[in-house]
Amino acid sequence: MSDDFPDGLTKLYSYLNKLNRRFIKLRHKTFFRRPMISVISFVLIFVLLIPIIAIGIFLISRAHTQYIFLTGSSGSTTAYIAPRIQSILNTPDSIEKFLHFNIVPDFKLRSSCGGLDTSLQINTGVAHLGFAEDGFFGDSVLPAHCSSISKPEQESIEKMGAGTKMRVLLSLYKSPLHIVARKKLALRDLQEMPPGLKAYLGSDGNSTHFISRLIVEHFGLSIDRKGQTLDFEQAAEALINGEFDVGFFLAGLHNEVLRSLLQDSNEFELLPITNTDSLRTLFPYLESLTIPSAIYTNVQNEIQTIGTHTVLVASTELGDSEAYEITKKLTEHIQDLLWDVPLNLARTTDNDPSKELFYPMHDGARRFYTHNPPFFLDVAMLTGIGAYFSIIYASYAMLVGFFRNYRIYRFLTTIDQIMVRTQKLGNSSNSMRFNSHIQKPRRISLRLMRLRKISYSEFSYIEDYINAYKL
Numbered sequence: 001m002s003d004d005f006p007d008g009l010t011k012l013y014s015y016l017n018k019l020n021r022r023f024i025k026l027r028h029k030t031f032f033r034r035p036m037i038s039v040i041s042f043v044l045i046f047v048l049l050i051p052i053i054a055i056g057i058f059l060i061s062r063a064h065t066q067y068i069f070l071t072g073s074s075g076s077t078t079a080y081i082a083p084r085i086q087s088i089l090n091t092p093d094s095i096e097k098f099l100h101f102n103i104v105p106d107f108k109l110r111s112s113c114g115g116l117d118t119s120l121q122i123n124t125g126v127a128h129l130g131f132a133e134d135g136f137f138g139d140s141v142l143p144a145h146c147s148s149i150s151k152p153e154q155e156s157i158e159k160m161g162a163g164t165k166m167r168v169l170l171s172l173y174k175s176p177l178h179i180v181a182r183k184k185l186a187l188r189d190l191q192e193m194p195p196g197l198k199a200y201l202g203s204d205g206n207s208t209h210f211i212s213r214l215i216v217e218h219f220g221l222s223i224d225r226k227g228q229t230l231d232f233e234q235a236a237e238a239l240i241n242g243e244f245d246v247g248f249f250l251a252g253l254h255n256e257v258l259r260s261l262l263q264d265s266n267e268f269e270l271l272p273i274t275n276t277d278s279l280r281t282l283f284p285y286l287e288s289l290t291i292p293s294a295i296y297t298n299v300q301n302e303i304q305t306i307g308t309h310t311v312l313v314a315s316t317e318l319g320d321s322e323a324y325e326i327t328k329k330l331t332e333h334i335q336d337l338l339w340d341v342p343l344n345l346a347r348t349t350d351n352d353p354s355k356e357l358f359y360p361m362h363d364g365a366r367r368f369y370t371h372n373p374p375f376f377l378d379v380a381m382l383t384g385i386g387a388y389f390s391i392i393y394a395s396y397a398m399l400v401g402f403f404r405n406y407r408i409y410r411f412l413t414t415i416d417q418i419m420v421r422t423q424k425l426g427n428s429s430n431s432m433r434f435n436s437h438i439q440k441p442r443r444i445s446l447r448l449m450r451l452r453k454i455s456y457s458e459f460s461y462i463e464d465y466i467n468a469y470k471l
Helices: 007-027 039-063 077-090 094-099 115-123 151-160 207-219 232-240 256-262 277-282 320-332 334-338 363-369 379-423 427-450 456-470
Strands: 066-070 106-110 129-133 166-182 197-200 223-226 246-250 268-270 287-291 303-315
Touching: 039 379, 066 077, 066 115, 077 106, 077 166, 077 303, 077 320, 077 334, 115 129, 115 166, 115 207, 115 303, 129 166, 129 207, 166 207, 166 256, 166 287, 166 320, 166 363, 197 232, 207 246, 207 277, 207 303, 232 246, 232 256, 246 256, 256 268, 277 287, 303 320, 320 334, 320 363, 379 427, 379 456, 427 456
Parallel strands: 066 106, 066 129, 197 223, 197 246
Antiparallel strands: 129 303, 166 246, 166 268, 166 303, 287 303
């Protein structure tokens, strides 16, 4: 017997035998009348129960997950359309209404200093969704005046540094640079600005400041920068109050702040940038744009300027399925979202916007544009599900083999015990006593073979073992 079973297995089976005796006692209680370990229970636990529990935990966690959606600075076009996007994303779809259960995570709006600040917060994991200008790059230092960031988060960002988590989900619109100047200055072009002119170049962390600084340095202008901490609404008020004479605003057409300056007031006008080709050569992520004369009341002629490509960005912490659903929902409502934003980039789903972008696109959004939805139709997901059931089947096969060997071990142990007891009797009653006691294990082994818990070869092995004692 020691040749058939290794010493390690023999010790394990002996411990298992003791445990089995205790388990048999429990089975005599009412609750344990049916066998706990069986094919049916195995299937119910690992094929149904565990996946259902995993799906339930996933849905509950999704229902209680809240993502941070950065709107940009107050008065910007992004702050204007952000509530629309939040409403679209947080509105439950038909399945969620039927289940009375919110599966898609909620998005909480929070302001930021601007596009560069948004990029920094997304790259460091503080936020999950926001707006950015395609191709812009910024410093890895967060502006100190951004009140939307708590002190612990600022310290966390300084320790972590910027990463590469930001990805594009959707192209939104083109944002022209509006250079608002007082009419009394009688300037005909940006390059006519006199040295020392007080100007608002956007706040720190804002895309307006990024592009304004490029232009000022490129044309060699000597500007006295003011309003480093002001958002668009505050800057417009300061401009009206005479705190500075020129203001740079990177925003979509029909922006409320710009309309108040160029329609409600006759003090201001837009300055053109005549030489935009050199800017585009040095900074290819900029575009030459024209502001039509009919957009603002005080703008009588077309204004040549430079502009950017505003995009909706997300963190890679959003899974492919989440990014896919966000892109799908917003694309379905793109006309409602951008109907009053000129120069919008609403597209059909057959066009892949990644071909025109500098930033990388989120894999989930790319799946939407290439009509390759994630989850069950995803090869990686199918591979994972197949691997799970393969492991379950392999574990089941190993357990079946283990318990088959354990049953054989118990039979052989029982036969040995019967033989030891009968040998204590005299020779005349030895054979009769052995045959009498051995019939019960034989009947049990025959019944197990009929129930297919042991094979015919294993049954034959037990019979050969019994016959060997008779010789």
